[in-house]
Amino acid sequence: MEPFYDDVTGTVSYVLADTASGQVAVIDPVLDFEPKSGTLTSASSDRIIDYVRAQGWQVQWILETHAHADHLSGAQHIRHHLGGQIAIGTHIRTVQQMFRSIFHFERGFLPDGSQFDRLLADGERFQVGGLTVTALHVPGHTPADMAYQVEDAVFVGDTLFLPDVGTARADFPGGNAAQLYHSIQRLLALPPATRLFICHDYPPQGRAPAWACTVADQKARSIHVRDGVTEADFVAMRTARDATLAMPTLILPSVQVNLRAGKLPPAAEDGRTYMQVPINAFALHQPAPDGVWQPARAD
Numbered sequence: 001m002e003p004f005y006d007d008v009t010g011t012v013s014y015v016l017a018d019t020a021s022g023q024v025a026v027i028d029p030v031l032d033f034e035p036k037s038g039t040l041t042s043a044s045s046d047r048i049i050d051y052v053r054a055q056g057w058q059v060q061w062i063l064e065t066h067a068h069a070d071h072l073s074g075a076q077h078i079r080h081h082l083g084g085q086i087a088i089g090t091h092i093r094t095v096q097q098m099f100r101s102i103f104h105f106e107r108g109f110l111p112d113g114s115q116f117d118r119l120l121a122d123g124e125r126f127q128v129g130g131l132t133v134t135a136l137h138v139p140g141h142t143p144a145d146m147a148y149q150v151e152d153a154v155f156v157g158d159t160l161f162l163p164d165v166g167t168a169r170a171d172f173p174g175g176n177a178a179q180l181y182h183s184i185q186r187l188l189a190l191p192p193a194t195r196l197f198i199c200h201d202y203p204p205q206g207r208a209p210a211w212a213c214t215v216a217d218q219k220a221r222s223i224h225v226r227d228g229v230t231e232a233d234f235v236a237m238r239t240a241r242d243a244t245l246a247m248p249t250l251i252l253p254s255v256q257v258n259l260r261a262g263k264l265p266p267a268a269e270d271g272r273t274y275m276q277v278p279i280n281a282f283a284l285h286q287p288a289p290d291g292v293w294q295p296a297r298a299d
Contacts, residue, residue: 001014001015001016001017001153001197002014002015002017002051003197003211004044004047004048004051005201005209005211006030006032006044006071007209008032009030009070009071009200009250010070010200010201010202010209011028011030011068011070011071011199011200012028012197012198012199012200012201012209012211013026013027013028013029013030013044013048013074014026014027014028014155014197015027015048015051015052016128016131016133016150016155017055017057017128017129018128018129018130018131020129020130021129021130022055022056022057022058022129023057023058023060023127023128023129024052024057024058024059024060024061024128024129025059025060025061025062025063025084025128025133025148026048026052026059026061026062026063026075026078026082026084027062027063027064027065027148027155028063028064028065028068028073028155028157028199029044029045029048029062029073029074029075029077029078030044030045030071030072030073030074031044031045031071031072031073031074031077031257031262032044032072033071033072033250033253033254035249035250035253038275040072040264042074042077044074045074045077045078048074048078049077049078049081049082052082053082058082058083059078059079059082059083059084060084060085060127060128060129061084061085061086061087061126061128062075062078062079062084062085062086062087063087063088063146063148063155064086064087064088064116064146064258064261065088065145065146065147065148065155065156065157065158065199066088066089066092066095066141066142066144066145066146066157066158067088067092067095067142067144067254067255067258067259068158068254068258069172069247069248069250069251069254069255070200070248070249070250070251070254071250071254072250072253072254072257072258072262073254073257073258073261073262074262075261075262076261076262076263077262085117085118086116086117086118086261086262087116087117087118087119087120087126088113088116088118088119088120088144088146088261089119089120089121089122089135089137089144089145089146090113090119090120090121090144091137091139091143091144092113092116092119092144092259093111093112093113093119094143094144094174095142095143095144095173095174095259096109096111096112096113096259097111098173098174099173099255099259102173102278102281103255103256103276103278104276104278105265106265106266108266109260115259115260115261115263116261117261120135120146121135121137122135122136122137123135123136128150131150131151132150133148133149133150134148134149134150135147135148136148136149136154136186136187137183138156138157138159138183138184138186138187139176139179139180139183140159140168140170140175140176140177140178140179140180140181140182140183140184141157141158141159141168141169141170141172141175141180142172142173142174142175143174143175145157145158145159145183147159147187149190152191152193152194152195153194153195153196153197154187154190154194154195154196154197155197155199156187156196156197156198156199157199158199158200159180159183159184159187160184160187160196160198160218160222160225161198161200161201161202162198162201162203162210162211162213163213163217163218163220163221163222163223163226164204164207164221164223165201165202165203165204165223166222166223166224166225167180167184167222167224167225167234167238168180169238169241169242169245170238170239170242171239171242171243171245177234177235177238177239177242178231178235180234180238181225181231181234181235181238182231184225185225187215188215188218188219188225190215191215192214192215192216192219193214193215193216194214194215195212195213195214196212196213196214196215196217196218197211197212198211198212198213224237224238247282251282252275252276252277252278253275256275256276
C-alpha cells in the first residue's frame with residue numbers, strides 16, 4: 001500500500017497492490033483544480049500513474065469512498081492512462097438525485113449511477129488480484145460513503161480522521177450526525193489492531209501530515225469519538241461544530257465532476273467546458289461566536 005498526500009486539499013490517495021499478481025486498486029485519486037483561474041491540471045494523479053508504471057503493475061479498480069466535496073476526482077485521468085473499473089457505493093444514486101436539480105444537470109444525466117462502472121453494496125466483496133476487499137456502507141458524512149476493508153486494514157474515506165483531528169462534518173445535503181456516529185461505531189467495533197487509513201489530514205500545528213492509526217488509537221484518543229462519548233454527546237458536538245464551518249472551497253466544481261465519476265460536464269457549443277455556480281443554493285453558515293470563520297475543510 002502506497003499513500004499519496006495532496007497538500008493543497010489535504011487529501012490522501014492510495015495505491016493498494018497485490019504484488020503477487022501485479023493488480024492494484026487506486027483509492028480516491030485527485031485531479032488538481034485552481035479555482036481562481038479555473039485551471040485544471042493532473043500533477044497529483046500523474047504521480048500515481050508514474051508510480052504504478054514504475055512497478056509494472058496493472059490497475060484493476062479505481063475506488064471512490066464517496067462523491068468528494070473538496071477535490072475533483074482523478075478517476076477518469078487514471079483510467080485513461082492505466083485502465084481499470086471505477087466503483088463507488090450504490091447509494092451514490094441518492095446523492096445524484098439531490099444535486100441534479102441544484103446544478104440543473106443536462107437532460108441526459110440520469111441519477112442512476114450509470115456514470116460508474118460498478119456500484120458496490122454494503123458487504124459486497126470483490127478482488128484486487130488475490131486480495132479480497134469488502135465494501136462497508138458508512139453513511140453520515142454523505143448518504144453514499146463507503147469504507148473498503150482488506151484483511152486488517154480499512155480505508156475509511158472521510159468518516160474518520162486521525163484522533164487529534166476527529167471526524168467528518170455531517171451537514172452536507174443528506175448528511176446526518178447520528179448516522180455518522182453509528183457508522184463510526186461500526187468501524188470501531190473491529191479488532192483493536194485494525195489499521196485505519198484516512199482520506200484527509202488537517203494536521204494541528206507542529207505535526208506533519210499523517211494518514212494511519214488503529215481502532216485502539218481512536219477509542220483511546222479521538223477528540224470526537226473516544227470511548228465514553230455517547231451518541232447524544234457526539235451529535236451535539238458535531239452539530240455545533242458544523243454550524244461554524246464554511247463550505248469547502250471546491251465544493252461547486254467538485255460535485256459537478258465527481259457525480260459523473262470524474263468526467264467533466266458536456267462541452268458547450270463553443271467547445272469549452274463550463275462549471276455552474278448556482279446562486280444561493282447552499283445556505284452559508286453564520287460565523288462562529290467569536291466572529292471568525294473556520295477553515296473551509298471537510299471536518
